[in-house]
Amino acid sequence: MARLSPIAEPSEGVPARAALQVQLDKGDVIFRQGDRADHWYEVVSGVVRTCRFLADGHRQITGFFYNGDVFGAEARRYQVMAEALTPVVLLRCAHSEGPPQSAALSRALTSAQDYIALFAHRTASERLAAFLMAIARKPRGAQQIELPMSRSDIADHLGLTIHTVSRTMSDFARRQIISVEDRTHICVLDHERLSCEAGEL
Amino acid sequence: MARLSPIAEPSEGVPARAALQVQLDKGDVIFRQGDRADHWYEVVSGVVRTCRFLADGHRQITGFFYNGDVFGAEARRYQVMAEALTPVVLLRCAHSEGPPQSAALSRALTSAQDYIALFAHRTASERLAAFLMAIARKPRGAQQIELPMSRSDIADHLGLTIHTVSRTMSDFARRQIISVEDRTHICVLDHERLSCEAGEL
């Protein structure tokens, strides 16, 4: 599963320190909920998802991580499980070599708070639109965006059912806000109306 | 408004450093959303609430903080506003004297994730029950719990309306799970059924 390459140079912002470049296949588990949190990661390429399982058995996808994103910056134990959604290349940094930068932690905290805002008092349309816009910002600016995650992943991320996600996606397509090429590729046809749907008036 | 006392000793876990003890009245603003985050705080006594305003004008109460809780550990700028819900005594630590412990940050991150879990796929009963149980754990173990926050605060914290909060509270009382003494005091009559309502089967 994991192929390790020798020492690699971490990206800017991260002080020089031992960082191992790790290569993983689609579906590989990076760490599990409850494991001792002895490393934190930065995505070089590919997409990672983190999720946790709730008391009632529901799955909560807490985030999708792209190039440059940091995850697993918890202290002590991981609060979530991390999996490779596509083949990925990661930089792995040991906590022993210094705590995860408080910069990384507070970035995580900020995104957690943004994520909370997504839930409160927001309709399915608002959630999905906000999600699509966030994804659209991620890679290059092309209006064609790739959704490496399943509908089920999106639903578990947005706190909806796959039915509602699918219905809302179809609704956006019907109204020419997006067009659905296939399951994993959509085009944003009208950024303005999409951001309007997201509630950013 | 703020009465500052000389140097005080921070609580365990926090290395010796300059910490100012601050005393505030009910309603005082501790910091505002967007302010430069130059201090972080630990509650000595009283209750603090943090909130942010969303694009649509809605208010989101992101947390209530009791004795020993840390808030305002953001880097750069505060993401939320903090207010004294009751008269409070706080320890105030400057960021300049070292970053907020990554311990404090990751505690904040953990509680943010717990908070997210509260939102996803949970009914009004589950949310309110979980909230009441969290509050009940906060001070001493007495079954009488105090709610220094208004129904509106609770609603904005749980992503519900005051109507639903009130209705659900009445429903719990009708079913003898809690009893409502007055607006700010309730008793938990049946912890087991309350935790059951919270979804912790």
Add this chain to the structure above:
DNA sequence: CGACCATTTGATGGGCTTCAAGAGCAGTGG
């Protein structure tokens, strides 16, 4: 008392979940 505010309670409607079924697609094997 009377004004004001927070809270409670009732009635109605809308949005999302749930239940149910069908469509599209990859893999397997005859």
Add this chain to the structure above:
DNA sequence: CCACTGCTCTTGAAGCCCATCAAATGGTCG
């Protein structure tokens, strides 16, 4: 090549939960 299987995704119909609209109650303060 084509059934057959299993999966994800889509779509339709019905019901429930919560927001909304509306009004009554209770407490505080002048």
